[in-house]
Amino acid sequence: MKRKGLLFIISAPSGAGKTSLFKKVIKKIENIKASVSHTTRSSRPNERDGVDYHFIKQEEFQDKIKRGEFIEWAEVHGNLYGTSVENLKIIQDSGLDLILVIDIQGAEKIRKAYKNAICIFILPPSVEILEDRLKERGSDSEEEIQRRLNRAKEEILYYKDYDYVIINADIDKATDELRSIIIAERCRVANLDSTAKVPKTG
Ligand code: 5GP
Numbered sequence: 001m002k003r004k005g006l007l008f009i010i011s012a013p014s015g016a017g018k019t020s021l022f023k024k025v026i027k028k029i030e031n032i033k034a035s036v037s038h039t040t041r042s043s044r045p046n047e048r049d050g051v052d053y054h055f056i057k058q059e060e061f062q063d064k065i066k067r068g069e070f071i072e073w074a075e076v077h078g079n080l081y082g083t084s085v086e087n088l089k090i091i092q093d094s095g096l097d098l099i100l101v102i103d104i105q106g107a108e109k110i111r112k113a114y115k116n117a118i119c120i121f122i123l124p125p126s127v128e129i130l131e132d133r134l135k136e137r138g139s140d141s142e143e144e145i146q147r148r149l150n151r152a153k154e155e156i157l158y159y160k161d162y163d164y165v166i167i168n169a170d171i172d173k174a175t176d177e178l179r180s181i182i183i184a185e186r187c188r189v190a191n192l193d194s195t196a197k198v199p200k201t202g
Contacts, residue, residue, distance in 0.1 A: 002193040006097040006185055007114050008032075010178075011107045012122035013152030014077070015134040017168045021122060022101055024175045029182055032097040035087050038064065041079035044139040072102070072109035077147055081106070097182070104158045118185050120178065121162040125169040127153060 012018040026034060038054045040061050049055050056064075061080045064070060073082030083100060091098045100110065111117050124130040130152055134145045159165050164181050168174040185191060 003186065003191050004193055005092055005095060006191060007117045008097065008099045008182065009107045009110055009117050009119045010099060010101045010122060011104050011119070011162070013124065013130065013155045014148040015130045015137070015152065016122045016124040017133065017171065017174070018101055018122045020171060021168060021174055021178060022099055024171065025178045025182070026099070028175070028179055032099060032182065033091050033094070034099045034101065035083055035091060037081050037083055037102065039079055039081045071113065072106045074103055074105040076103050077144070077151065104155055119162040120164045120166065120181060121159040122174070123156060123159060123165060123167045125167060
């Protein structure tokens with residue numbers, strides 16, 4: 001039976017482990033792709049341009065905003081992040097399900113445009129563990145870590161606006177949960193293409 005392409009939105013405070021989580025899930029599930037956002041933030045040592053993000057300069061980002069090239073964009077931790085219309089279109093045209101890993105502001109904007117988006121919030125087990133993870137990452141300054149931590153404490157309260165919540169205490173368990181959500185949504189009758197023929201029985 002054919003079904004509609006699904007849009008999954010994942011949000012989480014910085015350090016909740018969403019990037020490692022969705023990368024693991026993408027490897028375990030077929031026919032799903034992650035959107036690559038644009039950002040003005042500098043790349044971290046392990047990040048690749050065009051794979052993790054499209055890293056662009058502030059002016060280029062502003063030009064793209066003026067030309068209406070972003071379906072949503074937001075300032076997060078002093079940097080700009082945006083989801084391009086083009087990127088979304090390419091993936092949707094390919095008939096794959098799509099995952100957007102974006103902050104709560106971006107999620108709210110997308111939800112208004114795509115009412116059927118499935119929204120998943122990843123929570124860290126505790127604020128203390130979140131702080132340890134941000135420090136272990138070793139890629140941000142102490143000031144940046146504190147900024148991300150303060151924002152995380154505010155962001156955590158928004159989990160109630162989402163359809164699903166995953167507590168990422170154990171990466172394998174969290175991966176299973178995220179994978180299960182995607183599989184369950186794919187089986188939902190409401191997500192079937194109503195124009196598709198029902199297979200013959202008997
Ligand atoms: P990071 O700098 O740690 O990679 O990301 C910081 C925050 O920006 C995260 O919450 C991440 O989900 C969010 N983010 C990444 N790409 C986008 C995007 O295209 N739009 C929005 N609104 N947020 C994004």
